Amino acid sequence: MVCKIKVGVIGYGTIGKRVADAVMLQKDMELAGITGHSYNWRMDIAHKKGIKIFNAAEEGNPFAEVGIDVVDGIPELVKQSDIIVDCSPKKIGAENKEKYYLPAKRKAILQGGEKDKLVDTSFVAQCNYKDAVGKNYIRVVSCNTTGLARTLHAINQKYGVEEVYATMIRRGADPWDIRHGPINAIVPVLELPSHHGPDVATVLKGMKIFTTAVSISTTLMHMHNVIVDCKKTPTVEETIKLFENTTRVRMVDNSSKIRSTAEIMELAKDLGYARGDMPEICIWKEGIGVHENKLLYMQAIHQESDVVCENIDAIRAAMGFKDGKKSIEMTNRALGIK
Amino acid sequence: MVCKIKVGVIGYGTIGKRVADAVMLQKDMELAGITGHSYNWRMDIAHKKGIKIFNAAEEGNPFAEVGIDVVDGIPELVKQSDIIVDCSPKKIGAENKEKYYLPAKRKAILQGGEKDKLVDTSFVAQCNYKDAVGKNYIRVVSCNTTGLARTLHAINQKYGVEEVYATMIRRGADPWDIRHGPINAIVPVLELPSHHGPDVATVLKGMKIFTTAVSISTTLMHMHNVIVDCKKTPTVEETIKLFENTTRVRMVDNSSKIRSTAEIMELAKDLGYARGDMPEICIWKEGIGVHENKLLYMQAIHQESDVVCENIDAIRAAMGFKDGKKSIEMTNRALGIK
Incomplete structure (x- = not known):
């Protein structure tokens, strides 16, 4: 049975x-x-x-x-x-x-x-x-909180997170959505901090994270530009390895011509994911930087599927x-x- | 063997x-x-x-x-x-x-x-x-010529085509293409008639077809707004049946909430087509009209796959x-x- x-x-x-x-x-x-x-x-x-x-x-x-x-x-x-x-x-x-x-x-x-x-x-x-x-x-x-939690949890386990500052660059609407905009503007989300930060703390208890957000003229994924104050000093190479070994996170690289969310969506189709979805949080290899104990990275979030x-x-x-x-x-x- | x-x-x-x-x-x-x-x-x-x-x-x-x-x-x-x-x-x-x-x-x-x-x-x-x-x-x-030829051939066989007037509303760039625009403009294609008309005649020999084109701020499909002078008078119902029975042509309808190319692309993903492609030329059921011997219709063309x-x-x-x-x-x- x-x-x-x-x-x-x-x-x-x-x-x-x-x-x-x-x-x-x-x-x-x-x-x-x-x-x-x-x-x-x-x-x-x-x-x-x-x-x-x-x-x-x-x-x-x-x-x-x-x-x-x-x-x-x-x-x-x-x-x-x-x-x-x-x-x-x-x-x-x-x-x-x-x-x-x-x-x-x-x-x-x-x-x-x-x-x-x-x-x-x-x-x-x-x-x-x-x-x-x-x-x-x-x-x-939410898709954004999921994306932040996946990568920040990995960083927290390896380096310890003191504090996080992140900007969400949000897609204006889903690809099928013909009602919402903007067609051509940047819309500040006037909520400070934005709800994403406190929402991450519902999963990663006690994490200090401050977020702001803007909504822009794209339907293809959100972006997060993230700065993390780490307790231990990270290196770029180690961080790449860390993310490569984190499930549901994918490293992408400019050197293979993945220069934008548009190309990530094309990659997702080429990989054969159903509906051309990208369930993994995508981080640019060349978009990881370290300055003293600060780790900087950029990640793209497929709002429809993660x-x-x-x-x-x-x-x-x-x-x-x-x-x-x-x-x-x-x-x-x-x-x-x- | x-x-x-x-x-x-x-x-x-x-x-x-x-x-x-x-x-x-x-x-x-x-x-x-x-x-x-x-x-x-x-x-x-x-x-x-x-x-x-x-x-x-x-x-x-x-x-x-x-x-x-x-x-x-x-x-x-x-x-x-x-x-x-x-x-x-x-x-x-x-x-x-x-x-x-x-x-x-x-x-x-x-x-x-x-x-x-x-x-x-x-x-x-x-x-x-x-x-x-x-x-x-x-x-x-090309994708546009293919789309015009598929539907005009069907009409020609059933009603006879006297002359065709069509406007191509072209996607500015493919979805993955981050180099080309426009982001926010309508660009007249200053070629009169546009090359699409003569190109159709390389397949449908002798067809008289006059086309103009504009390029717009979308990556999701081309649209053709077509007016056909028919030899025999068509009806809307017959034309719907004709297109329904034409291979590689798909009728879509506003009543099922397919109101745009954005929703056709979503439909294609839901249908499970590889890469979310739409190889069929899509014609709106509610977008077919007849005025005396003139047949009017609107079709969408998936540039990447037809x-x-x-x-x-x-x-x-x-x-x-x-x-x-x-x-x-x-x-x-x-x-x-x-």
Whole structure:
């Protein structure tokens, strides 16, 4: 007998559709279904893939007229699942927890748009997997926080981190998003420090990190320019080795003509990653510098995909799978992450 | 005994790398190798895929220092191939024909950047496959010309085309290209008519077509806004059916939230096409209109991929495979084109 974790995915947008695909690739998981609240091409494709769709429309059945069979309602999906991954827009995850998951006593993974206090732990697998084992509510932090946590955790373990100063240069919108801008401007995010710093500290407890952010005219990845005051003095060569040996982090180099996020996205396609995603945090080899005890580096974050593997590990942790390293290996293998 | 066509690919950029991958997916073909003239990430990936790389550097071996084994020179690849697909930048294909393919008596497929008079025939498989059977030099026309030819050929067969007026709204640069603009402008292409019209007539002989073009701030696909004076009066419903039944053409609809090229690119990723490519010409269902004998439509062209399947069919045609319909079916099946 093979027991698989039945996973329900609520919200089938940028993250939800990727998590659903990733669940289907895990040997120890089975996709119980997804939700849809209105008809669009994503529903068409899910339907053709044979995924069970649960109607989450406020009223009526918008799928009937296009001939897509659906099952009724979020509560039914919750009932048919061992655990839920909630990929709804910001704040809806919190509402869903109250309305559906708590009453049904169902474990759930929430996303980084929700508040840390709603859950038992915030989560980045390679940083604090053990904090999440057996927990009921886990929050996979945002793409930016995930990226900062992955690399800062590695630095902290090797050199000790005194303090971090970082600037997030954020993509204005996702590639498919035709509503948001800017088309041609730099928009300061007037929140000081930006929420990213405190959010990193929900995973790397006690880390002193100060962040600011701007939003710019690109759809291809975020960038982080990071300066770390280290307790021990790092070297460039050692830091390159450190990052090369850190899972879900990829060194890229200008010398192979990776000069921009545009070329990282092309590399991701050439590597054959599904949807041309880049789940690894990319750090430029030539972008690492050391000045006394200060380590400077630049990393690029694929906002659409770096948290997908985290959701998979969070599912295992919540369901009581104790070995974080093993879970990361299983997830990486299934998703083709080297 | 299984005989496979040994295909050499010269030039491993946007088109070349895709053609090489497509060749490897055909049951009746084998990739003899590719060329590289300098080190970059594409060479790394080709090497890891086990593709034989032929050094095309003007002098020296730029691959030695990065530990990539290469074979010496274009002539050697030509010798080891039954046919060459030349995916070099504009005009280099013409030079290579004189320098390498003619002396070695090797058949070659050139791309749309080369002149029509250099070859025995220009080519779009579903329009004029039979003209190319057994020919030595075939030119796969540009992405834009291919898109116009696919849809205008279908219209011509059903309604007869009197005259065509079309505006090409061109992407400023490919997604990976960080050198070219514009970032924020509309650039008129001051060539009247633009070369696209006459180029269509190299495939659809005698078609009267007048085109103009602008270049804009996007990397995601070209658009064509087309007006056709038809001999017989079309209807919208019939035209939708016509395009639905035309190979390598896909109807998309606003009602499923495909409102832009950005969403077509997202659809392509969701469909699972390699590299998130969209080899089909996409026409908006709600973007088809009829006014008396005039048919109006809007189509989107994925500049990086629509010609890839054409190159595969051109290889078969050149090698004497007579059945165009069968070749198109074989290619479509191998590349996952519905």
